[in-house]
Amino acid sequence: MLFLSTVALAAAPQGAGPEAGSAANGKVLFRKVGCFECHGYAGQGGRAGAPIAGLPLRAQDLIRYVRHPAGEMPAYTEKVVSDRELEDIYAYIRTLPSPKPVKDIPLLNKIKERQ
Numbered sequence: 265m266l267f268l269s270t271v272a273l274a275a276a277p278q279g280a281g282p283e284a285g286s287a288a289n290g291k292v293l294f295r296k297v298g299c300f301e302c303h304g305y306a307g308q309g310g311r312a313g314a315p316i317a318g319l320p321l322r323a324q325d326l327i328r329y330v331r332h333p334a335g336e337m338p339a340y341t342e343k344v345v346s347d348r349e350l351e352d353i354y355a356y357i358r359t360l361p362s363p364k365p366v367k368d369i370p371l372l373n374k375i376k377e378r379q
């Protein structure tokens with residue numbers, strides 16, 4: 265009994281209000297509604313989508329973008345993914361590491377040094 269309640273407490277987001285998204289749920293949604301198909305499992309971008317990991321966006325910006333994308337990305341209506349779910353997806357994207365700048369990839373630096 266004590267063990268169970270400890271787990272429940274540990275799983276609750278620390279000091280987060282009801283409007284704060286759940287990254288764990290966002291991870292599931294990111295796959296379920298298909299963001300990963302274009303943006304990659306790690307938000308790194310891919311053949312069809314831009315990198316979204318590490319973007320300096322606010323949750324509201326992300327929601328606005330997903331409702332009215334500027335380019336080739338399909339728009340998602342509330343029926344497909346709610347604002348609440350997008351907040352979770354946002355929370356998940358925030359946990360993804362930004363891609364490393366090329367200068368921080370050791371192997372590429374070695375190649376450069378040889379040239």
Ligand code: HEC
Nearest residue numbers: 297298299302312313314316326329333334335336337338
């Ligand atoms: C069919 C491919 C595709 C899917 C599915 C998709 N995207 Fe995109 N997304 C793109 C492309 C391509 C861009 C680059 C700009 C454009 O063409 O709209 C983009 C851009 C974005 C941007 C803006 C990036 C920037 O640099 O400002 C965000 C944020 C984003 N997508 C989030 C999402 C989320 C969240 C989902 C899932 C709900 C999703 N996308 C699903 C293709 C996709």
